[in-house]
């Protein structure tokens with residue numbers, strides 16, 4: 034379930050109609066036609082019942098996010114993770130979200146941070162992020178349509194905290210993140226791994242210390258999404 038949309042893994046129009054009539058909170062039931070794919074990490078859906086849309090509103094810990102399941106990545110399963118990071122943010126921090134999507138981490142962390150720069154390559158994600166900034170009356174998120182590969186040349190600031198949520202290929206962006214983080218700052222690096230400590234050597238080589246490595250959720254047998262909380266040397 035994402036907001037008012039139920040996602041079925043089976044192409045079952047009759048089941049979709051039954052589900053829709055049994056749950057008043059739903060407006061649409063869709064069939065997920067494929068896996069999450071491509072640079073934008075999106076997925077294709079076919080509407081099986083209800084309103085013909087992939088847009089919906091998701092409420093999470095006092096925030097509301099407009100999402101479009103077909104247009105930009107969003108995972109409701111990361112809500113606990115967003116709260117975990119929020120609990121670590123100190124008042125007044127400058128935060129960078131390098132792969133910000135529709136802004137759920139950025140808008141959540143803006144409660145404590147002084148500024149959150151929220152960047153993404155997908156124009157639809159940035160469009161939805163602007164809607165979400167207005168919806169939540171957030172005044173300290175700076176949306177940027179940019180390739181994370183170029184951020185270290187675009188931004189001259191050093192950040193206290195950086196969120197890197199691109200689990201399949203985030204490793205290649207670690208040098209840019211280290212460049213953008215101040216000495217003593219923190220990077221939360223999400224990655225798909227198949228062994229504990231898989232990225233520890235690379236993080237050390239770049240000058241970081243792994244403060245914690247946690248499982249966020251399982252992905253497939255023998256693979257899981259992990260988060261590394263990393264302290265930058267200095």
Ligand code: SAM
Nearest residue numbers: 072073106107132133134153154155180181198
């Ligand atoms: N952080 C968001 C969230 O939790 O909902 C979105 C995470 S999603 C797994 C990864 C995001 O990275 C997608 O929105 C995608 O468009 C974006 N992305 C992929 N490659 C990128 C790049 N080179 N530069 C900036 N953003 C990129």
